[in-house]
Amino acid sequence: MLRAALALATGLPGVAAGQAYSCSVPGGIERVRPDLPSGREPARVMPVASYTLAITWTPQYCRDNGDRPGSAFQCGAGNRFGFTLHGLWPDGAGKTWPQYCAATAIVPQAVIKRQLCSTPSAQLIQHEWAKHGTCMPGYQPARYFRQSSSLYARLRYPDMDALSRTPMTAGRLASAMASANPGLEASMIRVTATRQGWLDELWICLDTRFRYRRCPAHAGGVTSGTAIKIWRGGR
Helix, strand or coil: CEECCCCCCCCCCCCCCCEEEEEEEEECCCCCCCCCCCCCCCEEECCCEEEEEEEEEECCCCCCHHHCCCHHHHHHHHCCEEEEEEEEECCCCCCCEEEEECCCCCCCHHHHHCCCCCCCHHHHHHHHHHHHHCCCCCHHHHHHHHHHHHHHHHHCCCCCCHHHCCCEEEEHHHHHHHHCCCCHHHHEEEECCCCCCCCEEEEEEECCCCCCCCCCCCCCCCCCEECCCCCCCCC
């Protein structure tokens, strides 16, 4: 079994606490289905102008989706996660982005296993490669997930437990995240929330060389003054 722990990061108190508290990858993984374009999610090929690194706050995800098929690894099985890697998304020059740029086979099982403690769903791994990774010229699954995982692994986090117990806005949360990461500014982070105002994801804006950049106005997320609540799960 592979095991990732809180020691993933630095030994600095509170800084690592957004990543995996504990993660054990079983010998067998869920069966993965092809992920294909559709009328709602059509194939769209265009030049890549920038990237978004999306990370998901797992306590909220599991609160909303813990009973869904395929969620057992992330939300049960003895695993505990903070922020997990949703994906690395190529963006276009404007509001539209490339997606499903080429037909693709199932991601190799060895690649899925290596990725599961960062992106704890085999089907989501397939989806991210099919929808987003295929739009990165010259990339194959192993390279795509190495790139996204390296960007994710270098992130450090504020004390999410303490922040969850304090009146919070999206701007304050972005500033706290920026303070934990040299070179990252609050203007380079977008915060997304559920309809009830609970933290959902952080989207980090990157240029074509994967350096942090100021997010464009159309990048999405809530406004900086929006009140945000942070679900702690059972802790």
